[in-house]
Amino acid sequence: MSEKKIIVSKASPRKQETMPVLALRGLVLFPHMVLHFDVGRAKSVLALNEAMSNERKIFLVAQRDIRDDDPTGEQLYRVGVVGEIRQILRTQGDNLRVVVDGRYRGRLLNIDENGPFFSGVVEEYPVRERITNKALCDALVRTVKDLFEEYCYLTPKMPKDIVNGILASEDPFYVAEFIAGNIQLRYEDKQAVLEESSVIKRLELIAKLLENENEILSLEQDIHEKVKEQIDKNQREFYLREQMKAISSELGEGEELFEELDRYREQIRKLSLPQESEEKLLKEVDRMEKMPPNSNEASVIRGYLDTVLELPWNVHTKDKIDIEKARRLLDSEHYGLKKVKERILETLAVRKLSPEIKGQIICLVGPPGVGKTSIARSIAETMGRKYVRLSLGGVRDESDIRGHRKTYIGSMPGRIITALKQAGSANPLMLLDEIDKLGNDFRGDPSSALLEVLDSEQNNAFRDHFIEIPFDLSQVFFIATANDRSTIPAPLLDRMEIIELSSYTREEKFQIARRHLVAKQLKRHGIAAKQLSIADSALYEMIDYYTREAGVRNLERLIASVCRKAAVTIVSKEDTKRLSVTAKNLSTYLGPRKFRDDELTRKDEIGVANGLAWTSVGGEMLQVECAVMEGSGKDQFTGSLGDVMKESVSAAITYIRSVAGQYGISKTFYKDKDLHIHFPEGAVPKDGPSAGITTCTALVSALSGIPIRHDVAMTGEITLRGRVLPIGGLREKTMAAYKYGMKTVIIPAANVPDLEEVEDVVKEHIKFVPAERMETVLETALVRIPRPVIEPPAPAMVPVGERGEDTSIRQ
Template sequence: MTKQTEPLVPLLPLRGMLVYPTMVLHLDVGREQSVQALEQSMLADQLIFLTTQKDVSIDEPGEEDIYEMGTLTKVKQMLKLPNGTIRVLVEGLTRGKLTTLKNEGTYLSAELELFEDEEEKDVEVQALMRTMLEYFEQYIKLSKKISSETFATVADIEEPGRMADIIASHLPLKLQDKQKILETVNVKRRLSRVIEIIHNEREVLNLEKKIGQRVKQSMERTQKEYYLREQMKAIQKELGDKEGKTGEIADLTEKIEKAGMPDHAKETAFKELDRYEKIPSTSAESSVIRNYIDWLVSLPWANATKDDLNIHKAEKILERDHYGLEKVKERVLEYLAVQQLTKSLRSPILCLVGPPGVGKTSLARSIAESMGRNFVRISLGGVRDESEIRGHRRTYVGAMPGRIIQGMKKAGTINPVFLLDEIDKMSNDFRGDPSSAMLEVLDPAQNKTFSDHYIEETYDLSKVMFLATANDLATIPGPLRDRMEIISIPGYTELEKIHIAKDHLLARQIQEHGLTKSQLQMKDDAVKKLVRYYTREAGVRELERQLASICRKTAKIIVSGERKRVIITEDFLEELLGKKKYSYGQAENEDQIGVATGLAYTAVGGDTLQIEVSLSPGKGKLILTGKLGDVMKESAQAAFSFVRSKAEELHLEKDFHETCDVHIHVPEGAVPKDGPSAGITIATALVSALTGRPIRREVGMTGEITLRGRVLPIGGLKEKSLSAHRAGLKTIILPKDNEKDIDDIPESVRNDLKFVPVSHMDEVLNTALAGESK
């Protein structure tokens, strides 16, 4: 390397490019300062110093804006273009370092220190040159952007510094990297740096090639799949499948992702979807898999309604829709209150038990509305197949999920109010026991992982509020009954029916028949008469039918123009509906011997029974008539045995049971009568007939009797008391153990009746019998 200095030379700053010594290339010069420097060069010795700007955005660079190291060049040719730009051909001569920069007014000039390359080639330089040429040849083969002629030209160069510069000019380097090579004056170091750069570029090209091959393979595979899919679509189209499965698969994939199902169910869904995609549409299994996937995505896995925990609002809704039923309403409000405090209480499983027509199903719907939940109902009446509950295996033709899963799909949420209607009507046969299948559904400890044979994946039922309805608790299997909280709805009293008719049923029927409240009015006495003499039921269905009949007849009267307004009175009610259909037992007009008034609780509510006893000469037969059931027959036998044991105390003949026949009769022989509450009534009638003492006409009684004369508790005291009040009785004899039930009786009835709790038959006789023994 040799140094020498050069006096002032015009300086031309370059933007975005660089010139190495011995290089010949064209430049387009447009800036005024650069044009002036070029012209000054042509006026002198045609030499000009080219250096690169650090920042290309600067139009008038200063000393700090350009690199010190540049190239002294000679202008070989200059041509002015029509747009004012000058195209110039320059040849690089040698490296030059800027020592002094001068501003000549219209252009820049520089004093330079020039560096000439050494011509000596020792062994190390030759080795570096060969290595560099070998790497450059490999690079050309990988790059394919440089022609083989270029390599031949480079290989003929003997000067090592010049070879390094030419090779560097052909490499795709950043301007800063090219500048570093220009600034490397020492030839050996320059060769080493160029070798290092070529090696790195070759590695990058190898990596690019590998990536390109992988991309190509992937593209080829994708193109192959696309081609095969297009072929498959064409085949499906020919076979009648117009759209093919492509859009369908994409749609199902999106539905599975949005269904919110747990991981185990999602994995199964995608596995089945993959099978569905590969199976031909004409295959029978294809439709089976499609149906299965549709069921999976349509089930509510995560969608839930937010519970409305406003107790006051819930109470208003329940009161609005139903009169009475206080225990059920209280239980629902208790649940909402605890839910509001804990936010995590497991939903209860309530079973509403009562006769038909008392509003069990409509009450469940009101509970759902009061909680802000969706409502779904399934009827279990007549279900005999376990698969109705758990579903069928998918291997069966026509398989589908059970009613529980079907109900959840219909509900659309994971926390609906789910009504299992008529749960006592399930039966079993050779196809299984559906009530046993219900055990898992209704067990709060198990229904979090309910398994349906069709779905197969576990499904969470723990957030569902199950309500069941039944007419008869006795027909529900014990294990199933044990899993439910039983709430009894015994039926409506006469007072409750009157309220329900006035506040709910009449208004609904008026609206359904196109009438207005001004067109049809019903007096309270007429409502009472309708309830008492035209219906006989525990619920209100017959009552609603009679009200509908009144509305129809009223509509006919108004449409025919007879009247514009109809007011239903007691007399007019009989004119519309005909004579009374039913009659209730009434108290006797005077005290009777051998006739006792008993209180009964039937499927249609409370009623009074007249139990009659007559004596006739005979051989001691006990005759029972009146279509009595086994329980009442046994009560009569027990009462007769008690009277025989008390013969001496009652001043009876010791052999009365051998000299006379006793006939016990309960009127209305066509009506079946049974129940454990007529024992004291029969015994009282027997004693009255045998002693000749009359029974007080205003006294009614209920209670079972033992052989020792103890009085046992009974049920249905509320209904029995209402029937006694309706019949005109004033005193009720009841078992001592039923004294706690007196609070359930409406206050208006309670105030009109005298209740006499008894624990032994002697107390019954003291209260019921009048006069002296004959």
């Protein structure tokens, strides 16, 4: 036989009995209570059988760990309840349904766990004790009843007989045990109540457990009500929608509207917009649902939703920046423009190193036809971005930029949002063309509307009046173009980085025509290169005598005109093998020359100086003529001169008066000579200070009678003290000097750094003379330096008496 393991407790004078022990899993039985539970373990079944054969008594005690299928004696609590088996029923399988009536509380003194079932010695463990503080006990009983009543309110399923029995009883022992046995508590808490022998402490423990349970039940009830309310709301909406569908179906409207609404809701949720924007759009869908399908307002909302959903909210293109590829592309599509290309390559390099950079807004400023738009298109192609162009010329209404409110009939989004929709990307390259042509009137100022668009600190939440929800423009690469920088509003100009594009020189126009324009027009007109050839001399002829422009648009039109004339000849005369256009026969295609060279004198003359001027179509030679006549000191200026130019001429005259003696000029010329200064082409307005040294040289020549060299040109501003100040447009002016065969060009010394921009061919054929003072200009331009005027000495002042005169008074 195997040895029995006995756990022995201290001796006790109370009643002791030996009986089977049954381990309860997750259950605690209280005295005077009936417990229903299932039994499936073999030990437990054998213990029940033993009890049924011996007065039906069995000791029920909870096990400490409910996960243990075969607990040992040490894993059982010591305090339990002696019960009487009322009924045993066999259920499915080998399980038994047992009904036990609790008799009294007992304590396990020792246990035998080596047999087929647990058996042990159990002593009676009464809980009744003498209550010394009756008031405290009554207060605790009342508190426990109140808490139990609140518990019953939060748990409506509590049987009424149990509730009434507890509330009607005044016995603290009964109240404590009955409440603990009939409320939902953890088995550990019930075991703690069962083991507590002090009535006061038991009531305090029950009160604490009830209060905690009531708080949990209250929170559960709140959560349940919120969930139920949400479910009821969703069910109500679903029910109402189904009703509306049924009504619409009966009216013959079909289910198309509801399918459309569901489609709108699905598309809105797929966009993953910010919560504010998503709620706004869903609200519009709900409004549309409540309207008749064919109403005007429903059509407005439908158009609004279609427009918003077509925008590229989360569509972005990835930048693919290759600096060498960009350099080759710019060189192949644009001749010259070295500074512009360098600046663009710098921008692309920075974007490659820092893709998240913001705030780079470029404005290309230059005369028409120099390639501003084509440069922007090349940048977009280089970066791999979508290209979209906005023409702002003549825009006078602020709504063209920000859009109209959708409540108006015929309302639509502004040009910015429309361009994004057209591009199909949230980060395109957007060209704002002719930004200097914006106007304003009573309808608003569109340039002010552009301030938010071009501000990197604000445009991440741009609100169009039609869309009404913010759209992020911070990823858009804005490039603006303008012809005149001075007409761009100052706040708008401050937000952009200016890149100047100067007019093309004669050589650049020729290279562009030969490399690009001729081939482009031949292809457009369907003429093969072997059928028509345009000689270089013909291109130079077109540039010099048929066009006067900064760009090459008119030159391209002339080439197209030649191609059309040639096409007629090729089609009408099938035996024509090859046509050749040269400078000699160009007039047969384009007619006589439209422009002619200024008839510059090819000999040294007095009072005629060659100046250099800048125009929007390039540099020009500007001769200044001076005539000196006997008179009373009158000055006359002709040639449609502006105020600045008149002031420059006056400064030159003042300077000559101050140095007249050094150049053989009478110091009284301003009194006894009349001066007439004329600038040819009087119909053309002229202004600016850069003709100052030219005017001064012509005046010195006319007053001193010394000729001016005909192969010398000059440009520069003069001061009253004879200093030569810098000017602008040196590149275009020097190209004009080269074109007219000048050998020497006098420039301000401060403009020497600008010679880097001058074409190499110009530097090879022209000698540049930097001048800081007017003396250098005159030494270079005049044939010879005039001799200074030597004034005769003034007669000495002799007293009258010393001259031998009779000083007596005559009678």
